Amino acid sequence: MKNTGRYALCFLLLAGLVLALLVWNVSAGSVDFAPGEILAALLAGPDTGIIWGIRLPRVLAAAILGGALSVSGFLLQTFFANPIAGPFVLGISSGAKLTVSLVMVFLLSRGVVVGSMALIAAAFAGSMISMGFILLLSRRVKQMSMLVVSGVMIGYICSAVTDFVVTFADDSNIVNLHNWSLGSFSGTSWESVGLMALVVGAALLLTFLLSKPIGAYQMGEVYARNMGVNIRRFRVELILLSSVLSACVTAFAGPISFVGIAAPHLIKALFRTAKPLVVIPACFLGGAAFCLGCDLIARTAFAPRDMSISSVTAVFGAPVVLYLMASRRSGRGGRDQ
């Protein structure tokens, strides 16, 4: 019970950070707004100005999708018992990227406007294909680092094919598609925000309800089974949820790197626990804060040019991954005959 105070304090801190970043993100940009102006605009109700029309949807998208990536990463890390697993390094985001660009190029060239739901579905299909490959490989490759290398390879293959597809896309689509394939929150509509909130919210709720078996699974499969977890069903649920979460991100914002590893790790270090009941909501907040911070930099560092969000998350996220790889306790492998 003595930890409850610490958890509450950390949650308060995180929520404050997310709120501050939300405000900062809305206020900063080509036109700066004072917090008072933002409040006034919010109270005035929806209009087509910069705040309501451009900044707010983008900021909310960054928060929701960042949180989704972070939780997706946490699930994959639990599944593979590997702290450097994540939707990006395992090639799952790239698989989603490939199917989304295929669908976009194919349909746009026929003059069909692609709905957001169709994009999510395409991204989900792509995620599952990459995930399938990773699962097949994980049966043969027992070493965690090799699994990550395999994931990176799958990512490269998918990216190469995506580039190929983009090259042959119509000129009018190319700019859009190119921007998207690098990863960006720009140009998010309110309709998209609503949809992503719905999908991510539902997935998050289901994930939270899986806290108990996730906690058991952290003890390893043998013990989880002995505690009464239906391992087969649980593994399917975990894979589906993490894929839905990362697919949703890719469908709306393209592949975003390293958030899925960096945010859960930082959260676990902050809370000094890996208990899913605490860490799942905390990961969502942490991922949201991480992406908000990175998007702020992406938009303002070289204004008026937008950087790709993925470059910024990589700058901050990759060092965390390197640290994790270097600090992993070596040796003492499992002994299982």
Added chain:
Amino acid sequence: MSDVRLRTEDLSVGYNGRELIRGIALSLRPGEIMTLIGPNGAGKSTILKSVIRQLALVRGTVCLDGRDMAGLREGDVARRMSVVMTSHISPELMTCFDVAATGRYPYTGRLGILTREDREKVAQCLELVHAAELADQDFSRISDGQRQRVLLARALCQEPEVLVLDEPTSFLDIRHKLELLAILKDMVRRRRLAVLMSLHELDLAQKISDQVVCVHGDKIERQGPPEEIFTPDYMRQLYGGARGSYNALFGSLELEAVAGAPEVFVIGGGGAGIPVYRRLQRQGIPFAAGVLQENDLDFPVASALAAEVVAEKRFQPIGEASLRRAAAVMADCRRVLCPLTEFGPFNEGNRQLLRLAGEAGTLEEWPAGENFKNPAGIS
């Protein structure tokens, strides 16, 4: 048969549908410890993994409390059977209390939040395995012995009727081995647990088990109380032509005797000779031992290690015949050692042997100095 906790019928186990061991029929009652022994790779772990449903059964059934486990739900099994397996776990940022508390899983609600009662039970279980003081420590930073105890506490938190352990004493030093088994025995007695486990250590298996099951080849070769299993002949058979011998009374192992004509004669008895025999064996010097009554403490070790033992009948003083035989053997040896310091009516003969050796000038002192460590004549 309601007092049988765990029972296997015509069970075959193996991997990918291939039978590795067949015809397994075990029956375990409350308050009983059943131990699987057998050579490495014999399939002890395979049997245990099959019983706990980690491996699919190839054939047959496992019944828990008289009900076929195939028809039981995960939670029903979890409330009756818990495990301590060899798979190494390294949970992140978990204290020993957290690890033990995972055993409450089958009893907690949807989100797995511990009630006050749960917490008290966890604390009790940690207390039972003498790990209460570890509760707040990081699980990844404690020793192997402590880890096994915490995992045992975890298993107890599940309030099982049957406890399955796979080589719980591996990696532990002798003190922790004894401690763990003592705790286990205590649990079994107090909570009427039924324990099924595998052990490497024959001596411990002999002492702690109510039933011993020998896994050899593709079957259960023998099964019964330890006194029926731990015979020198059968142990040799089970561990297939092992070099050395097995002492059934002490449950201890002795290395192989050094072959050749005896070079050293050891006058021993009452335990005094054992360290000398061991050292000569280590140095590869064939030796003879005498005169020992067959009920002497030295006798089993001498029989295992000496090239020749001059023995007297049980509870008999050393007689003329034995003495003559010993003198003859001693005369052929270049050196004589006498760790024996006490003489009485029963080993009066040995005092005479000592005198003979002194007269012949072959007697060397024990404990021996440098000279003995690098004996002349051995190059």
